[in-house]
Amino acid sequence: MTLAVEGGPTQTFKPHLEYHAVSDQEQDGTDTLLMHRYPTSENFTLDGVPYALVLAGVPAGQGKPLADAVHVPEGRTVSVELKAILVRTDRLDVVIRDVRFKGQVAGSQADEYIEVVNRSAVMAPVDGSVVNAGQIGQDFTFPIGSGTAALAPGIPTRIYTNEIHPEWGGHSFATKSGIWNDKGDTGEVRNAQGTVLARYSYGTHAN
Known part of the structure; x- marks a missing residue:
């Protein structure tokens, strides 16, 4: 190629x-x-x-x-x-590639998701890393010691609002109501030490 x-x-x-x-x-x-x-x-x-x-x-x-x-x-x-x-090839590069903030499931918006991808040439360990959906308490934490707590190069992972999709990593915020503001919001990925690895903002109400 x-x-x-x-x-x-x-x-x-x-x-x-x-x-x-x-x-x-x-x-x-x-x-x-x-x-x-x-x-x-x-x-x-x-x-x-x-x-x-x-x-x-x-x-x-x-x-x-x-x-x-x-x-x-x-x-x-x-x-x-x-x-x-x-x-x-010079450093880890974890990014948020997309936020689907308008789900098709009425009321719960369970099919909303944030998509994270590792754009580095090595596995990116995310044990204990937190994905935040813009507000305090709107967190998903990658489990420590889990076989899914490392992101392979180039392969996207999604964290859904309240659905489990094994083909996308099987992760969910497990919340019964929508967490992504349709008018704008900011998602973050922070490592176990609290350092921001990635940030993604959209819309006029992004914080």
């Missing part, structure tokens, strides 16, 4: 993919293209910041996370769109 920046550098990356083929004698067999979600060894420097590239996956449908595999029925040709993300 070649990345070219207009007026800037060009870099060729060699991400890792595996192709698993079944025997051609198995007429109903399915081949699989599997992508490895870890950073490339090649670096790319932009404005003095070093990056690597991570394959994030392929689109899997509306509202679904990117898939890490493509299944190809025997005897067919399939074209796929690969999504990738540049990740920093």
Whole structure:
């Protein structure tokens, strides 16, 4: 894969993919293209910041996370769109990518969420880290010692208002009423020591 920046550098990356083929004698067999979600060894420097590239996956449908595999029925040709993300190799970089502040569930707004992503080239430990939805007490804390308390490079995690979605990490504020102000709010991620790792504001009422 070649990345070219207009007026800037060009870099060729060699991400890792595996192709698993079944025997051609198995007429109903399915081949699989599997992508490895870890950073490339090649670096790319932009404005003095070093990056690597991570394959994030392929689109899997509306509202679904990117898939890490493509299944190809025997005897067919399939074209796929690969999504990738540049990740920093010099330091941890955890960001809030989005806040869905208008849910579709009437009253409870249970399907609202905040989406957090690790844009660094290493696992980002978040044991004990707190996601705050703008007000005192509107907190979600990543459990200490949990297998889900580390964010993989480039793979988004969502914390829903009051729903559990394992495909997005399985996290919830577990509150029965909406917590994101439709007119504006500010979300934060703080580590266990209270240092702000990420902040995201939207709307005219952002605090």
